[in-house]
Amino acid sequence: MHDPYFDIRPYNDNEVSGVITRLSQSLELRRALVGYRFPSSPAWTRPALYWLVGWHLRRRLGAMTSVDEVQTWLVRWIEELINKTTSRVEVAGLDDMASGASYLWLSNHRDIAMDPTLINFSLHRQGWPTARIAIGDNLLHNPVLADVMRLNKSFVVKRSAASKREKLTELQRLSGYIKQSLDQGHSVWLAQREGRAKDSRDKTDTAVLKMLALSGRELKDDFTTTLTSLRPVPVLVQYEWDPCDVLKARELVARADGSSYAKAANEDTQSVIRGLTGYKGHVRVCFGSPLKDDMLADAHAMAAEIDRQIKALAVVMPVHRAALSLLQRHFNLATDVNPGQVDEACCRALLSRVQNEPEAVVRRLLLNYAAPLIEDETLI
Known part of the structure; x- marks a missing residue:
């Protein structure tokens, strides 16, 4: 029977076994799993770990059919x-x-x-x-x-x-x-x-x-x-x-500058x-x-x-208040919003994420975190 959604739909149960076999043979997947589970493992142990992870995948998933x-x-x-x-x-x-x-x-x-x-x-x-x-x-x-x-x-x-x-x-x-x-x-x-x-x-x-x-x-x-x-x-x-806050800030700054x-x-x-x-x-x-x-x-x-x-x-979290406070202290952000009680440890944690980043990226990251408190979208 013709399946009009064959190439866009999720896999059906009758396709599971073949997909699992393909995945268990993938060196790329095994490398990713070893990197996640054993991030500090010495390089010389990696080949054995790749084999072990592949074996584990086959053992745990091989019998699955749905x-x-x-x-x-x-x-x-x-x-x-x-x-x-x-x-x-x-x-x-x-x-x-x-x-x-x-x-x-x-x-x-x-x-x-x-x-x-x-x-x-x-x-x-x-x-x-x-x-x-x-x-x-x-x-x-x-x-x-x-x-x-x-x-x-x-x-x-x-x-x-x-x-x-x-x-x-x-x-x-x-x-x-x-x-x-x-x-x-x-x-x-x-x-x-x-x-x-x-x-x-x-x-x-x-x-x-x-x-x-x-x-x-x-x-x-x-x-x-x-x-x-x-x-x-x-x-x-x-x-x-x-976790992707710095990456997003860098991309937004590049686009705002007209850079490709x-x-x-x-x-x-x-x-x-x-x-x-x-x-x-x-x-x-x-x-x-x-x-x-x-x-x-x-x-x-x-x-x-x-x-x-x-x-x-949505609710306002301490990181939002800390970001707004840092913007007002270091970037003279033109807003009358009072950040309220500010957690200084949270401020330090924010700044530690952007160490060695250009000023524009620091400002952009802080704006992203402070957005729930800033109604004027022209500032964002």
């Missing part, structure tokens, strides 16, 4: 990763929704891999099924990462289509796949915009919402009818510390690894209220409500 088995095995690793890289994870809002229903989780986007990982971890911890995850095809240049992501319920958003006609075709197919997933009882995670909010300004892109509405074209359903059927819910993911910024061949992969393994401190995952009625009148009304809920769910 995505659920893989995700169940991954839970222990995810818990270990979260325990190592966060001080705590706070989850709120799920109790107000029906656990048996499928939802379209529309979240802000700060980290490539951790945003959906934390949302799925939060769902799993409270007894919910995990969601299917939308990822950009820019992440799939690395075949190992592509296999890992698609094995873990990820589906592909094709951003590299060449012509307008091809782009529209791919958007319609993506919209249809999301609608089909939800109709079949699978929740879906989608970021509120394409790409991370590197300046810490979480703004919903109406183009994303209009894409979702394409699934109603065939039935001639209007925007409100189509989006109501998708059961959209805004979600906030908030990090105390961003070309990503390195493995930059997205490195961002994934840094986001996963870097320290994040206090993390909050807050599920908002389902959108309905006038909130879904059109794409602009929907975007405004998503933005309102995400902003309302």
Whole structure:
């Protein structure tokens, strides 16, 4: 039977065994796992460790025949990763929704891999099924990462289509796949915009919402009818510390200067690894209220409500106050906002992250952390 979503959907259960065999034979994956698990191991021990990790993967995963088995095995690793890289994870809002229903989780986007990982971890911890995850095809240049992501319920958003006609075709197919997933009882995670909010300004892109509405074209359903059927819910993911903060600040400064910024061949992969393994401190995952009625009148009304809920769910953390205080002390930031009680240890921690960085990068990083306290976007 023809599968219209073959090249964008997650792997099915009958494909799991072949993917696991391919991954267990990947030297790149074994190197990455050894680097994570045994970062201080001497170089002469690496070949033996690569063999040992490959053997372990084959032994633990070789008999698995379903995505659920893989995700169940991954839970222990995810818990270990979260325990190592966060001080705590706070989850709120799920109790107000029906656990048996499928939802379209529309979240802000700060980290490539951790945003959906934390949302799925939060769902799993409270007894919910995990969601299917939308990822950009820019992440799939690395075949190992592509296999890992698609094995873990990820589906592909094709951003590299060449012509307008091809782009529209791919958007319609993506919209249809999301609608089909939800109709079949699978929740879906989608970021509120394409790409991370590197300046810490979480703004919903109406183009994303209009894409979702394409699934109603065939039935001639209007925007409100189509989006109501998708059961959209805004979600906030908030990090105390961003492991990619310096990288983001450097990129924003380069772009602001008019400099051309070309990503390195493995930059997205490195961002994934840094986001996963870097320290994040206090993390909050807050599920908002389902959108309905006038909130879904059109794409602009929907975007405004998503933005309102995400902003309302956020809290001010000590790092935000510290960043604003440093901006006022060292950069004469033109704002009347009082940072309130400032944690000087937090100030020192911020400055230690940007040692030896140019002044422009220091200012940009502090602006990113202070953004929740600064209403005047012209300052950001």
